[in-house]
Amino acid sequence: MATENSRWGKFQQVMEKNILALTLMVALVVSVGGIVEIVPLFYLDSTMEDTARNPDGSAKFPDVLWQRGEGQTLADWKPGEGVRPYSALELAGRDVYQREGCYLCHSQMIRPFRDERERYGHYSLAVESKYDHPFQWGSKRTGPDLARVGGKYSDEWHRQHLRDPRALVPESVMPRYPWFDEASIDGTGMQARMRAMRMLGVPYIDADIEAAPALVEGKTEMDAMVAYLQVLGTMINFREGRDYRE
Numbered sequence: 001m002a003t004e005n006s007r008w009g010k011f012q013q014v015m016e017k018n019i020l021a022l023t024l025m026v027a028l029v030v031s032v033g034g035i036v037e038i039v040p041l042f043y044l045d046s047t048m049e050d051t052a053r054n055p056d057g058s059a060k061f062p063d064v065l066w067q068r069g070e071g072q073t074l075a076d077w078k079p080g081e082g083v084r085p086y087s088a089l090e091l092a093g094r095d096v097y098q099r100e101g102c103y104l105c106h107s108q109m110i111r112p113f114r115d116e117r118e119r120y121g122h123y124s125l126a127v128e129s130k131y132d133h134p135f136q137w138g139s140k141r142t143g144p145d146l147a148r149v150g151g152k153y154s155d156e157w158h159r160q161h162l163r164d165p166r167a168l169v170p171e172s173v174m175p176r177y178p179w180f181d182e183a184s185i186d187g188t189g190m191q192a193r194m195r196a197m198r199m200l201g202v203p204y205i206d207a208d209i210e211a212a213p214a215l216v217e218g219k220t221e222m223d224a225m226v227a228y229l230q231v232l233g234t235m236i237n238f239r240e241g242r243d244y245r246e
């Protein structure tokens with residue numbers, strides 16, 4: 001027990017009376033705690049499934065990341081072939097998702113618990129957010145998690161739901177987004193965004209960026225949002241019985 005005159009007692013008195021000292025001390029303690037937790041993650045290969053290795057050095061999960069073949073474009077990718085960069089249209093949808101603050105009500109991270117697995121599907125892998133800058137994990141679920149919403153509904157369901165959620169789910173508190181149908185996507189703007197993503201490490205090749213304006217030509221924000229929602233969680237082909245946890 002620290003008494004008033006012991007060394008700790010004096011330290012405590014200083015901390016309780018001097019707000020600046022207390023602030024500095026709290027900052028120090030919190031940053032040490034944070035650094036100890038975060039730094040090892042940068043050095044552990046096994047934190048990302050695509051860099052995890054078997055003892056013999058071979059890739060542990062070779063099919064979680066899409067390997068682009070010679071001369072292949074994003075359009076050559078098939079669902080389940082592994083995580084790939086978003087197409088220009090999907091990326092445009094993602095931008096709208098962020099602009100509208102969908103992440104304030106929807107998370108995109110399925111935790112490895114039984115109830116989450118039964119409701120949403122396989123828990124999220126780190127590699128699934130590899131090309132997300134910034135990631136959309138979120139911490140609020142006013143609405144359901146969207147990490148695996150891709151393929152759950154038809155495109156038309158999403159369109160109607162975004163225009164007027166209560167037309168499909170009467171008790172919904174989700175806002176209406178009718179303006180998605182009117183706003184068009186700017187192709188040159190998408191090229192700049194893809195270049196920015198490339199600077200952040202997303203492996204877009206020149207052909208992807210050159211093809212962007214033609215891909216988003218005549219598309220609305222609604223088309224982009226639906227394309228984005230429909231690809232969520234569909235990139236990896238989860239194998240039955242395989243344990244992706246380290």
Ligand code: HEC
Pocket residue numbers: 096097100101102103104105106142143144145146149152165166169171172173174175177225229
């Ligand atoms: C105020 C909170 C709120 C915001 C903001 C919000 N949503 Fe929702 N969302 C909900 C709620 C609640 C539900 C469940 C009821 C329903 O389906 O409408 C839902 C359901 C959904 C669903 C169906 C999910 C499923 O598995 O059934 C999708 C898809 C969706 N939202 C997409 C979006 C997108 C895209 C945006 C941004 C443009 C958005 N939401 C913004 C609250 C919100």
